[in-house]
Amino acid sequence: xxxxxxxxxxxxxxxxxxxQNPLFEELHRREPDVAKCIACGSCTASCSAGCFTEMSLRxxxxxxxxxxxxxxxxxxxxxxxxxxxxxxxxxxxxxxxLILSIGKVYGPADQKEEVRP
Amino acid sequence: xxxxxLAAYDPFVLPFxxxxxxxxxxxxxxxxxxxxxxxxxDRRKFALSLITPSTxxxxxxxxxxxxxxxxxxxxxxxxxxxxxSSIAFGWFMIIVIGHIETVLYIPERLHKLYYPxxxxxxxxxxxxxxxxxxxxxxxxxxxxxxxxxxxxAIIKRxxxxxxxxxxxxxxxxxxxxxLYSLWAIFPLRWIAEGFTAGVAGGSFMTIPINWILHxxxxxxxxxxxAWWAYSLALGTFMTVLPFTRxxxxxxxxxxxxxxxxxxxxxxxxxxxxxxxxxxxPSCGVCIDACPMGVQKKNVQDATVYMxxxxxxRNQRRSLExxxxxxxxxxxxxxxxxxxxxxxxxxxxxxxxxxKNNRLPADFSYLNAVTPQxxxxxxxxxxxxxxxSLTPVISRSVQRVLQAAGVPFELMDRDxxxxxxxxxxxxxxxxxxxxxxxxxxxxxxxxxxQILLVSCAICYRIFKEQYDLIGVEVVHYTxxxxxxxxxxRLPLKNSHETLVYHDPCDLGRGCGIYDAPxxxxxxxxxxxxxxxxxxxxxxxxxxxxxxxxxxxxxEPITRGSIENLTANNPEQIVTACPLCLxxxxxxxxxxxxxxxxxxxxxxxxxxxxxx
Ligand code: SF4
Ligand code: SF4
Ligand code: SF4
Ligand code: SF4
Ligand code: SF4
Numbered sequence: 001x002x003x004x005x006x007x008x009x010x011x012x013x014x015x016x017x018x019x020q021n022p023l024f025e026e027l028h029r030r031e032p033d034v035a036k037c038i039a040c041g042s043c044t045a046s047c048s049a050g051c052f053t054e055m056s057l058r059x060x061x062x063x064x065x066x067x068x069x070x071x072x073x074x075x076x077x078x079x080x081x082x083x084x085x086x087x088x089x090x091x092x093x094x095x096x097x098l099i100l101s102i103g104k105v106y107g108p109a110d111q112k113e114e115v116r117p
Numbered sequence: 118x119x120x121x122x123l124a125a126y127d128p129f130v131l132p133f134x135x136x137x138x139x140x141x142x143x144x145x146x147x148x149x150x151x152x153x154x155x156x157x158x159d160r161r162k163f164a165l166s167l168i169t170p171s172t173x174x175x176x177x178x179x180x181x182x183x184x185x186x187x188x189x190x191x192x193x194x195x196x197x198x199x200x201x202s203s204i205a206f207g208w209f210m211i212i213v214i215g216h217i218e219t220v221l222y223i224p225e226r227l228h229k230l231y232y233p234x235x236x237x238x239x240x241x242x243x244x245x246x247x248x249x250x251x252x253x254x255x256x257x258x259x260x261x262x263x264x265x266x267x268x269x270a271i272i273k274r275x276x277x278x279x280x281x282x283x284x285x286x287x288x289x290x291x292x293x294x295x296l297y298s299l300w301a302i303f304p305l306r307w308i309a310e311g312f313t314a315g316v317a318g319g320s321f322m323t324i325p326i327n328w329i330l331h332x333x334x335x336x337x338x339x340x341x342x343a344w345w346a347y348s349l350a351l352g353t354f355m356t357v358l359p360f361t362r363x364x365x366x367x368x369x370x371x372x373x374x375x376x377x378x379x380x381x382x383x384x385x386x387x388x389x390x391x392x393x394x395x396x397x398p399s400c401g402v403c404i405d406a407c408p409m410g411v412q413k414k415n416v417q418d419a420t421v422y423m424x425x426x427x428x429x430r431n432q433r434r435s436l437e438x439x440x441x442x443x444x445x446x447x448x449x450x451x452x453x454x455x456x457x458x459x460x461x462x463x464x465x466x467x468x469x470x471x472k473n474n475r476l477p478a479d480f481s482y483l484n485a486v487t488p489q490x491x492x493x494x495x496x497x498x499x500x501x502x503x504x505s506l507t508p509v510i511s512r513s514v515q516r517v518l519q520a521a522g523v524p525f526e527l528m529d530r531d532x533x534x535x536x537x538x539x540x541x542x543x544x545x546x547x548x549x550x551x552x553x554x555x556x557x558x559x560x561x562x563x564x565x566q567i568l569l570v571s572c573a574i575c576y577r578i579f580k581e582q583y584d585l586i587g588v589e590v591v592h593y594t595x596x597x598x599x600x601x602x603x604x605r606l607p608l609k610n611s612h613e614t615l616v617y618h619d620p621c622d623l624g625r626g627c628g629i630y631d632a633p634x635x636x637x638x639x640x641x642x643x644x645x646x647x648x649x650x651x652x653x654x655x656x657x658x659x660x661x662x663x664x665x666x667x668x669x670x671e672p673i674t675r676g677s678i679e680n681l682t683a684n685n686p687e688q689i690v691t692a693c694p695l696c697l698x699x700x701x702x703x704x705x706x707x708x709x710x711x712x713x714x715x716x717x718x719x720x721x722x723x724x725x726x727x
Contacts, residue, residue, distance in 0.1 A: 033666070046505070046506060048502040048532065048533060048534075048535055051531065051532030051533075052482045052483065052485070052486070052532065053482050073476060074479070076476060077476055077477065077478050077479035078478070078479060078480070078482060079478070080478075080480075080502075080534070080535040080537075080539070080540060080552065081535075081539045081540045081543050081545070082502045082503070082535040082539050082660075083503075083539050083660045084502060084503060084505070084506055087503075087506055087658075087695075087698055088506065092666070092667030092668070093667075094664070094665075094666050094667065096539070096543065096660070096663065097663050097664055100470075100474075100543060100663065102476065103474045103475060103476035104473045104474060104475065106475070106476065107474075107475025107476040108475060108476075
């Protein structure tokens with residue numbers, strides 16, 4: 001090889017599936033439906049909390065898949081668990097259980113051991 | 118009558134004495150445990166109720182009707198009712214008569230626990246008296262009643278369909294020991310008394326036995342064997358009783374006064390809940406009752422198995438069962454001990470959320486929502502958040518109100534704040550309380566005196582948790598029915614056949630069954646569903662269930678629709694946005710909301726709203 005003084009750099013593309021995301025895997029174990037989301041946004045359009053805040057379940061799911069939970073957890077705290085998103089979701093995702101599960105898997109007190117009543 | 122065995126003792130009584138002492142000791146300890154576990158306020162409330170004359174009367178009546186006669190079971194299933202009350206009441210009477218006889222003939226032996234039970238063994242009849250034969254007759258009569266009940270029980274165990282049950286509970290090993298010893302007690306008593314009937318006297322049941330096997334029976338050594346067998350059966354039954362479902366007999370005696378004292382379920386297996394769990398006789402009525410039972414895999418999640426798993430402290434299964442239930446309340450309304458199936462599950466969910474949820478809600482954004490000025494003369498209408506997915510409801514309600522000339526104001530024009538029940542059902546009690554507080558302020562500050570609600574779920578929490586001062590909460594079915602009765606809503610009857618679905622939270626939850634039916638009979642012809650009112654079948658869409666998935670809700674919805682359309686109605690009418698939405702997916706006939714139905718039949722109606 002002739003050394004031109006410059007070369008090809010390896011691809012800078014980030015392959016999401018290769019990124020370790022144990023929290024998301026734990027969430028997926030508790031609520032497998034999370035993988036079904038097609039990011040259609042129906043949930044966001046009908047959201048009760050969305051009337052008053054930025055709350056968007058679609059964004060929550062997308063961000064969690066990307067391991068960027070910090071951005072969306074404060075938003076999730078606005079959810080009233082009313083279940084309208086569940087009624088409109090074309091994929092039949094059990095959104096309320098998903099939201100409840102996120103509250104148990106993620107959250108500031110990560111070290112806290114799970115205890116059962 | 119005179120004493121035949123002068124020692125007033127025979128070793129065969131020992132198994133019985135052991136059994137009865139054990140069971141009494143165990144029950145006293147359990148009673149102490151339950152009382153200690155009650156909160157001090159509840160304990161005071163309970164103690165106070167025990168000395169309140171009206172509650173005392175109620176307690177006595179309930180003890181008699183529920184524990185002995187099983188009135189609730191009779192109403193539901195005559196065969197099962199007879200089976201249980203014949204055994205319970207018959208046994209009770211035999212014990213009572215045994216004591217009466219002892220008091221009458223040989224009161225000095227009354228302090229011996231076993232004497233009234235084995236009276237026939239220790240006594241002999243010298244000459245026939247009318248009084249004597251009267252007691253003999255009574256004893257044999259109740260023995261016959263019990264034996265008929267036991268026969269039914271044996272048939273039921275092997276052929277549950279004969280008594281009209283589709284499914285019956287699976288028994289544990291100790292349950293089986295208890296069951297077989299219970300079955301054995303009375304035939305053995307019959308034989309034992311038959312042996313002594315020659316000397317001690319008997320009546321139409323025991324004397325013939327004595328005649329048939331006279332030579333065999335008159336041998337004294339055979340007599341003792343028969344009485345030993347009887348005593349052993351009794352002793353075995355009583356010794357295993359605390360570890361079997363038969364613990365419900367003593368537990369119910371405690372449960373009834375506790376329930377009448379109005380104690381709430383506060384814990385998953387302590388105090389009042391403990392008494393309740395042990396009062397369940399595993400009758401299995403809740404298995405057939407549960408709408409989730411349309412899928413076989415859900416049978417294991419019925420209330421009777423919740424009770425069993427809680428008793429055994431099986432945390433994994435208890436949690437699954439607690440989270441899956443639709444909270445429709447059907448099993449509880451049919452349960453003979455009024456098991457608070459939903460309350461216990463809710464306590465479980467609440468404890469679970471308290472410990473494991475790390476993301477507390479933040480509803481500070483609601484501070485920006487300010488109360489509307491509505492004024493006394495107007496009705497405040499809260500459509501609820503779900504209604505924004507079914508706009509036909511709020512549109513129809515408004516049309517009906519206009520037609521009746523009722524001035525009103527919408528409370529949630531710019532998006533509803535949820536009523537809080539979904540949060541409550543998910544176990545987030547404190548968070549739900551924040552929404553309740555906010556809504557309460559908005560309602561009370563508006564100045565309105567009537568709050569009209571068109572969602573069954575909202576209505577229930579408004580009634581149960583809101584404590585609104587100076588505001589009457591009415592469900593639209595009640596309110597419109599009042600308008601009709603006052604002649605303010607001119608309606609025309611299309612004579613279409615309709616079936617009305619009782620939403621769980623409206624019917625079983627708030628006891629509203631008649632108002633919607635009365636109103637609907639003005640616009641169409643109501644046909645009954647297969648199961649309705651207290652027994653109506655949940656639509657399957659309930660926000661009560663946390664873990665039921667979409668695929669598993671569909672069979673429930675289909676089952677419920679099948680129940681509704683048994684008499685081929687042309688339309689299904691319901692009074693809750695959630696049911697409307699859920700049925701709408703799969704129903705073969707149009708599903709309409711109650712208000713929509715009225716709006717479509719307004720006299721002044723020109724063009725139909727669809
Ligand atoms: S449950 Fe939460 S995310 Fe879903 S619609 Fe209601 S408020 Fe929005
Ligand atoms: S409605 Fe369902 S599929 Fe669509 S974005 Fe929301 S969760 Fe995903
Ligand atoms: S919970 Fe009620 S209905 Fe169910 S088995 Fe127990 S007593 Fe019977
Ligand atoms: S409340 Fe309803 S869904 Fe839950 S166990 Fe009882 S009958 Fe089944
Ligand atoms: S009960 Fe249901 S429909 Fe009614 S306001 Fe709450 S979430 Fe909405």
